[in-house]
Amino acid sequence: MKTKVGIIFGGKSGEHEVSIQSAKSIYEALDRDKYEPILLGVDKQGVWRLGRDASFILNASNPKLIALNAAAPAVVPVESPGEALALRDPASGSVAEIVDVFFPIMHGTFGEDGSLQGLLKMVDAPFVGASVLGSAVGMDKEVMKRLLRDAGIPTPRFACVRSVRSRLEAAVEGLGLPLFVKPCNLGSSVGISKVKRMQELHPAVERALRFDRKVIIEEAIQGREIEVAVLGNDDPKASVCGEIIPQHEFYSYEAKYIDENGAMLRIPADLPAWISDQVRDLAVKVFKTLECEGMGRVDFFVKPDGTAMVNEINTLPGFTKISMYPKLWEATGLPYPELLDRLIQLALERHGKERALERGAEF
Template sequence: MAEIPETTARRLRVGVLFGGESPEHEVSLQSAKNVIEAIDRDRYDVVLIGIDHRGRWRLADESGFLRNASDPRRIRLPVGATPLAVACGRDPEIVPLAPGDPLPPLDVVFPVLHGPMGEDGAVQGLLRLAHLPFVGPGVLGSAVCMDKDVAKRLLRDAGIPVAPFLTVSDREEAPAWTTVVEALGTPVFVKPANMGSSVGVSRVDTERNYEQALEEAFSFDTKVLIERTIRGREIEISVLGNRTPEASIPGEIAPRHDFYSYEAKYLDEAGADLLIPADLDPDTTSRAQDLAIRAFRALCCEGMSRVDLFLTTEDCGEVPAGELIVNEINTIPGFTRISMYPKLWAASGVSYPELIDRLIRLAIERGERERRLAWAIALATDDTDGDTE
């Protein structure tokens, strides 16, 4: 693992953001619970900030920051926590919307958010405006990876194989089922372009199911993908780093459902077998790791991402058997106790606390690099906008 410069000797103040407005709110709560439990308290002071379903930021008390924390179906944020507002600028403040002083300044933010309004560049843009370093890819990488249509086109242009697909931006202009079958075969997957955790995804093999799947997918996004089914093994690789990213050993998902659905990922502990390491020969392992890093770079990622691949087991149109293709990239992967991202790094020799430490240090390294840009230095020393008498 490449060395990352050490930060200051004092304990850093880390703001952990979790919850959010997306349908993946409850997954975020599960992920945050594990991150908060694993973070090294000898090195970091933790400030917990929960975002409720309406997008309101609230200061969370660590003694009771979750309700029903052990039940993934009933996990919730507590009611009545202090609401917060973010004052952006070069001296940002997180201010309670109640009598009281601003929170002590944060050194870095760890967004443990999944899906729209958290993983798609929205929160990353706010943190950039506040000049707060944050874990994970920046605004551009977050946005393009969340949009499966844009991500696949960028990967394809970079010479990285992806599953054949059609994009639909208007429900009324969706292609007829016969057109879909002619182009992509059957069955196909219908999914929202901007969503994660398999939310709104349907496996379709009939015209009736196709119409239902479109309605479902368009209820979650204004753009929908229709993808060819790839018959193969689901391989996942965790990537860590900024300019010199490194790949974990590969793992394999063996779903016990029709596909790796939301329920199989987060609600049914027996929903899939997680095979770590994946049973791959050395050449295939090396190819998978190389492809994961190429995809990470092609989509402008930094910090962390989980790259999901297929290893084809039979010919799928123009995709021959034995090929590796990229399915998607998750820029804030799950950190639940059954999530692959931390499990793959643990199997690669990086413990959960060490992984969190590396991610925080990578965020600070990128923040320092951005502060050294000429325009940033000039603005930081310009006091012409200050108060005048």
């Protein structure tokens, strides 16, 4: 019997369209001898819709117009008494589909921050990627940096504020200029400003506060942007290094999604072995420190003297065939369909181990 893989994508975040593209790539590449893909698109209102073939994704070849088919039936995930998980039609309550393992690829808010992972845990379903804790920790830039700092992993110095009434100048004392001001729990560079003069700080914080209740302000690091893909549960492995070369002031939203030539990817990165070895070791350490499982892309700044600082981890990185995470594995010798296979096996393995745990006290 084929394993039914529920690909969960879309969602209410600003990365809705990117997520559909990631899902489309996964849908196309899954090994049909082993797996039967089930498409679970979450629309911008949060409704889950079920699709069984590619017609569920409209305008599939146009990244700007790509969309879910709103005529597809709505479903909700519910725990079923058997091994697998049921998707029910919310109106009639009848079982619409049974899924064996989920592949969430919903980037950003709700999909990447532990919310979706919590829902899947509640219904006792195996799923790909970090669980609740790793997802939540990886999403919150302040908590992530505190844990890295505690583990002795270099990361830019930072301060956090929750209102513009905070004494901003005092908060950033010692961080110098320029500064990076970011909403704490977002992605895709949304709401991020590079502040070069102190007078720009207040408006930058105000802007970031439109997106999040907590804002992080970081010292700016001058360095190359190097990324490493990590894969595994208890014994995670690092891919070769890749480099992002932004053609803008920094790797902004425009550079990522609007300007087709906004950034160049170089895989593998042109780095001496002693630097790439150090960065890859550090990537695995970051992955473990932040309680990650399955996959994660660790992003660094490598300074001119060769030392590396961690910028962030992405627990559900972009996953189209041309995205950095799959590309890095391909360059390391793991082609896209095999990467998917490995991730699904890791999800099933973890779920099996969790199921084997005792739940109550011993009397």
